[in-house]
Amino acid sequence: xxxxxxxxxxxxxxxxxxxxxxxxxxxxxxxxxxxxxxxxxxxxxxxxxxxxxxxxxxxxxxxxxxxxxxxxxxxxxxxxxxxxxxxxxxxxxxxxxxxxxxxxxxxxxxxxxxxxxxxxxxxxxxxxxxxxxxxxxxxxxxxxx
Numbered sequence: 001x002x003x004x005x006x007x008x009x010x011x012x013x014x015x016x017x018x019x020x021x022x023x024x025x026x027x028x029x030x031x032x033x034x035x036x037x038x039x040x041x042x043x044x045x046x047x048x049x050x051x052x053x054x055x056x057x058x059x060x061x062x063x064x065x066x067x068x069x070x071x072x073x074x075x076x077x078x079x080x081x082x083x084x085x086x087x088x089x090x091x092x093x094x095x096x097x098x099x100x101x102x103x104x105x106x107x108x109x110x111x112x113x114x115x116x117x118x119x120x121x122x123x124x125x126x127x128x129x130x131x132x133x134x135x136x137x138x139x140x141x142x143x144x145x
Contacts, residue, residue: 021143022113026052028136031060031088031098031121038138046070050082050100058090062119064100072103079103080117092126104138111142 033056102117119134
């Protein structure tokens with residue numbers, strides 16, 4: 001059953017990440033390891049989906065909806081707040097909810113975005129637990145700019 005879930009998660013993530021507006025890596029405390037493929041999918045002018053896929057200590061998938069995404073002063077600095085599900089396919093299996101607050105800088109001369117964020121999470125399935133870690137650093141390439 002775990003192998004089927006793993007193959008299904010990788011297939012869904014492959015299709016999802018192929019349509020990303022930004023794609024890169026996230027370093028830090030992530031479900032499933034310390035490094036993840038990091039993608040951004042725009043859902044409107046002030047909202048987006050922030051997705052991560054990590055492989056290491058099992059497979060980790062985070063899918064955060066950043067419902068506030070606003071510029072700070074000029075267009076280069078942005079801040080965002082969001083919430084969404086996360087899952088770690090391992091032994092044991094983890095399923096829960098993660099929050100996110102972060103800030104990013106989007107370079108004007110090159111299509112690169114650098115960001116830092118904080119993602120505390122609450123595990124619901126295998127056991128109920130609060131994880132206060134979740135600091136991360138993002139480097140992403142912006143497509144179409």
